Amino acid sequence: MVTLSEIQEAQTRIRGVAAHTPLVRLTGPEFTGDVWIKAEGLQPIGSFKLRGAYNKIAQLSEEERRRGVITYSSGNHAQGVAYAARAVGTKAVIVMPSNAPEIKRRATAALGAQIVIVGPASSERKLKAEELSAREGYVVIPPYDDAAIIAGQGTCGLEILEDLPGVDLILAPVSGGGLLSGVAAAVKHTRPEVRVIGVEPALAADAQESFRTGTLVAWPAEKTTRTLADGLRTQSLGERNFEHVRAFVDDIITVTEEEIRAAMRRLLFEARLTPEPSGAVTTAALLFHGTELIPYRKAAAIMSGGNVEAALLKELIAD
Incomplete structure (x- = not known):
């Protein structure tokens, strides 16, 4: 706790x-x-998502920052991770659902994040993020858990x-x-x-x-x-x-x-x-x-x- x-x-x-x-x-x-x-x-x-995203990313080691970070989000956590990653100088990859609001998708891209689109289910984006993390070595920044x-x-x-x-x-x-x-x-x-x-x-x-x-x-x-x-x-x-x-x-x-x-x-x-x-x-x-x-x-x-x-x-x- x-x-x-x-x-x-x-x-x-x-x-x-x-x-x-x-x-x-x-x-x-x-x-x-x-x-x-x-x-x-x-x-x-x-x-509010910036609060948790920055608190998590700011505690990463230099080695973890070199690997880059990845998350899965419909939009607000995506922007939080992208913003925090840019602030500490690390790459951000965001897995977003196909039905994410366009305003959130554009804002995430504008912060310099790489976006990967999957289906609408929250389980789909989590699985994709874990797959990319295993393959590319990205550090997963969970949206809530x-x-x-x-x-x-x-x-x-x-x-x-x-x-x-x-x-x-x-x-x-x-x-x-x-x-x-x-x-x-x-x-x-x-x-x-x-x-x-x-x-x-x-x-x-x-x-x-x-x-x-x-x-x-x-x-x-x-x-x-x-x-x-x-x-x-x-x-x-x-x-x-x-x-x-x-x-x-x-x-x-x-x-x-x-x-x-x-x-x-x-x-x-x-x-x-x-x-x-x-x-x-x-x-x-x-x-x-x-x-x-x-x-x-x-x-x-x-x-x-x-x-x-x-x-x-x-x-x-x-x-």
């Missing part, structure tokens, strides 16, 4: 590379307490505790579980009375099923790829992440596709933030599932990313 000292060391390590993102107030009659949005879309790559990745993502939780005294509820999106497990570990090690809740789309609710049954389950790609939230289409929690979730998370709830769209509009027009669908699920939970979350006085909802396709943004604005 990741320790508080490991998360604190990660916070020191990523300082000056990843941003200490602000909390933005969001108001509305739906809320039973005060609500702030943790705006991770304001990171240099537009998502890794202690250094979890510790890096946990720095987001430490920032919330520092910036919002009295916070009693923190919501984080969940896919593979890197962000949720890291934030939950950071929070429970520091202030165990604060509730931490994961949020995911109802169309990709493998994490909720795993959490509530106590058994790690996987959903097929044809089910998880139905959701608009491309960053939350992972087919199962990572094994290490699942152990952290079981130890530190209070609950996992789900939101619908229309609730995600409505939350994106609220963040756009009222908080003046630009969310991607995956980043809006926590706001959707507060807007439409308040009875599942009460009581709370001060809530922080992590908006995990802001890399939204132009066509979807145009559609939301038109609506």
